Amino acid sequence: MVAVILAGGKGTRLLSVTNDEVPKPLAKIAGKPILERCLMQLKKYGINEVYLTLGHLHEKIEEFLISKKNFGLKVHYIIEKEPLGSGGALYYLKDKIKDDFIVCSGDIIFDFDISKLITFHKNNKALITLVTHPNTHPYDSDIIVEKNGKVIEISKKNSKRETFYKNLVNAGFLIANPKTLSSFTELKKLNLEHDFVNNFIPTNKVYSYKTPEFIKDVGTEERFYETAKFLENGLVQSRNLRKKQKAIFLDRDGTINKYKGFINSSDDIELIDKVAEGIKNINQSGYLAIVISNQPVIARGECTFDEVEAMFDKIEFLLGLEGAYIDARYYCPHHPHKGYEGEVPELKIKCRCRKPDIGMIEKAVKDFNLDLKNCYIIGDSNVDIMTGKNANIKTIKVNSPLVEEPLAVPDYEAKDFCDAVEFILRSENEKKHNCNH
Secondary structure, three states: OEEEEEEOOOOHHHHHHHOOOOOHHHOEEOOEEHHHHHHHHHHHOOOOEEEEEEOOOHHHHHHHHHHOHHHHOEEEEEEOOOOOOOOHHHHHHOOOOOOOEEEEEOOEEEEOOHHHHHHHHHHOOOOEEEEEEOOOOHHHOOEEEEEOOEEEEEEOOOOOOOOOOOOOEEEEEEEEOHHHHHHOOOOOOOOHHHHHHHHHHHHOOEEEEEOOOEEEEOOOHHHHHHHHHHHHHOHHHHOOOOOOEOEEEEOOEOOOEOOOOOOOOHHHOOEOOOHHHHHHHHHOOOOEEEEEEEOOOOOOOOOOHHHHHHHHHHHHHHHHHOOOOOOEEEEEOOOOOOOOOOOOHHHOOOOOOOOOOOHHHHHHHHHHOEOHHHOEEEEOOHHHHHHHHHHOOEEEEEOOOOOOOOOOOOOEEEOOHHHHHHHHHHHHHHHHHHHHO
């Protein structure tokens, strides 16, 4: 497999870093050029041939790579005489690439298990697989709309969105089948997402590969320095799914959104005060934020799967407005007791996923290579605390209007969600301090 790195832009948003003396891909972040970090990650996963699309100050990149003997890679250059956008230069590859190929932006820092992405792409026989993830600013990003992993729309940023949406954006990294290159019939300026990828969505062969691993565009000063800090403290490297991960499992109703009994409409979803602030702290800590929720309203016939998805979408939308996101959401649609009008018989079963059983946690362990010794659960009910006990993870209970006799003693009782998160991060810091001494 070969990779195409799109590195032809002027980098005007990063002039305070480059002073226009070097092109953006050569800006040093935590001591190394962005491009060097990109090439080393690709090489680590066996990608040994790279095409670089270059424009502004391209000779500087060529000189740098010659001085480093191309890092042992086979490197080709495509020089854009006129800017061709993020996708136009792929025209030059029509007769050169014969197998699936990677395309990535030249201003991203990433450390993720590319081999899993390749397997996902090939198993689905995809024409294009986009690497996707939540981010801290979905409201001004292109949103990837998908169903069961298949991309059905790319909602352009700044377009009017009529409904709430899942926080899922393109990470600037994709794999494409060489057949897709036949769509380039002339050399012209193109947008990679809107003109190239969009062209193939009707084929039903464009997939979303969602990952919580670290992939970040560092094309602005703010994101550049934030990512430099993450590289220095090890957060970038630690999120690779080849390494054991840690997570904070979150109940939904009464923990993230206000408790209103059984909720069957997104109209009733309202975030609890300061929850977004707490989840934002989780996002910046190295923990994954994973929601696990019982949703018996589906089995009882009070709500459809789509309506439950819409509730979660509203939560992700509201969190996104405040710069926070969840990494994954799991819910159990089952209910063991029969006798409800309109119930769905095939869902009226005793299952493994309904809390306080731990099927949802087990699924997350498999999906994200979790080390349960370093995981917590935050919830507002006995069921949440019993779930944590059954999974042998640390438990925190938050105050709630829910009235019930305590059946299980949590490891910590928090006054609110932020207090719960602060307790976890404080415990983490104390553990590190003790290890260092």
